[in-house]
Amino acid sequence: MLYDSILRPALFGLDAERAHDSVVNLLCVLQRMPLGYRLLSLAEEENAPSLQTEVLGLKFPNPVGLAAGFDKDCRMAGILPALGFGFLELGSITLRPQPGNPRPRLFRVVGAEAIINRMGFNGEGALPAAGRLEALGRSPVPLGINLGLNKDCPHDGAPRDYAETFRILEPFGDYFAVNVSSPNTLGLRALQEKLHLERILRAIQDVNTARKPVLVKIDPDMPPEHLKDLAALLACLAAGVIVSNTTLSRDGVPGDWAMIRGGLSGKPLRDRSTRLVAEVYRLTEGKLTIVGVGGIFTGADAYDKIRAGASLVEVYTGLVYGGPGAVRRIRRELAACLERDGHKSIGEAVGKGHGPG
Ligand SMILES: Cc1cc2nc3c(=O)[nH]c(=O)nc-3n(C[C@H](O)[C@H](O)[C@H](O)COP(=O)(O)O)c2cc1C
Numbered sequence: 001m002l003y004d005s006i007l008r009p010a011l012f013g014l015d016a017e018r019a020h021d022s023v024v025n026l027l028c029v030l031q032r033m034p035l036g037y038r039l040l041s042l043a044e045e046e047n048a049p050s051l052q053t054e055v056l057g058l059k060f061p062n063p064v065g066l067a068a069g070f071d072k073d074c075r076m077a078g079i080l081p082a083l084g085f086g087f088l089e090l091g092s093i094t095l096r097p098q099p100g101n102p103r104p105r106l107f108r109v110v111g112a113e114a115i116i117n118r119m120g121f122n123g124e125g126a127l128p129a130a131g132r133l134e135a136l137g138r139s140p141v142p143l144g145i146n147l148g149l150n151k152d153c154p155h156d157g158a159p160r161d162y163a164e165t166f167r168i169l170e171p172f173g174d175y176f177a178v179n180v181s182s183p184n185t186l187g188l189r190a191l192q193e194k195l196h197l198e199r200i201l202r203a204i205q206d207v208n209t210a211r212k213p214v215l216v217k218i219d220p221d222m223p224p225e226h227l228k229d230l231a232a233l234l235a236c237l238a239a240g241v242i243v244s245n246t247t248l249s250r251d252g253v254p255g256d257w258a259m260i261r262g263g264l265s266g267k268p269l270r271d272r273s274t275r276l277v278a279e280v281y282r283l284t285e286g287k288l289t290i291v292g293v294g295g296i297f298t299g300a301d302a303y304d305k306i307r308a309g310a311s312l313v314e315v316y317t318g319l320v321y322g323g324p325g326a327v328r329r330i331r332r333e334l335a336a337c338l339e340r341d342g343h344k345s346i347g348e349a350v351g352k353g354h355g356p357g
Helices: 002-012 016-032 036-040 126-136 155-172 188-192 194-207 224-237 255-259 267-283 299-308 317-340
Strands: 053-055 058-060 064-066 087-093 106-109 114-117 143-147 175-179 214-218 240-243 263-266 289-293 312-315
Touching (some): 016 106, 087 126, 114 267, 155 194, 224 267, 299 317
Parallel strands (some): 064 312, 240 289
Antiparallel strands (some): 053 058, 114 263
16 A cells, blocks of 8 residues: 555656665665564564475475566565565576666566566676675575576586586575576577577586576577477476566567567566466476466466466566565465365465366
8 A cells, every 4th residue: 555655656756777776775774674674574474374385395485486686686685585475586696797788777667567677687796695695594485596697608608607606606595596588698598499508407417416406497488399399308407497587579568668678577478478387387297396477466367377387486577566565465365366266285276277187
């Protein structure tokens, strides 16, 4: 309420990246205050027992996580669980620091409840992130770490760079996501090609002595035959798939946005990513963990992705439009969907949209 009537109009009056920076600053201040966490979690409710779930060998208090890109430098991992998330995916983190693309590079498409971004992996690099995570201590929710790639890294150096970033951050993540699907680093998506991806995953698994789960984040624009080609490789070398990153399509947004370069997220991405979740689930015969992300604004949106085959879901744009109460509302609505359909747990609903057999 307060967000819809006061905070959001104030933030939406600012340039989108300045608004994001203001929210980051506010959360960092709250994180430093002794009562900051309590203050932000005042409206916190118990997680419904049906929402508690075990996936990838990890226990999640609920399946609604923060998507990558909101906390690229791991500044807010201490305070973000107060918003009700069941897990956080931090990053993307590149090996070396880099400034990202020139501003403006973040745009709200308000009428369509969408965002276009071409941030380009702006961040401080792996070492400062590792330092912050070391200082953080134990997190109340599982932490995922999303690995990006510096824009000056040639394709044949990618396995080495991803593996080195992984090695630096390995002690601090409960799972890892290999981001080969951002549309904002020239040529990155080509690393989804089978041979490249196999080299990257093997290089990471070579240094993954603790056998942490490694997932691959894919783009929503890949042709179905490519996906078919990838399914076997993913089933063999990854613990799961994150579906999906932002889209290059401009379906669902007014025509004048066609000229703005970057990846589109939010409502217009929702059904495209849900269809891809279903396709990955079908191709991998339900054997690979799927994290569903793209356009989740309500519990019903999350439930659709779960029925399509996702065991966990993530939110970014829905948080920008819905504010600090969004995650708790999505959780509540999701628990109601499960109850309505007679499911006692998330696991019972995963893939149920595919029918019996
Ligand atoms: C501003 C912004 C920055 C993002 N940065 C990253 C990133 O660094 N790494 C990544 O894997 N995904 C990134 N994403 C993509 C999100 O994690 C997510 O896959 C996508 O936005 C779809 O979810 P949504 O519709 O809930 O936003 C970013 C998205 C936005 C809006």
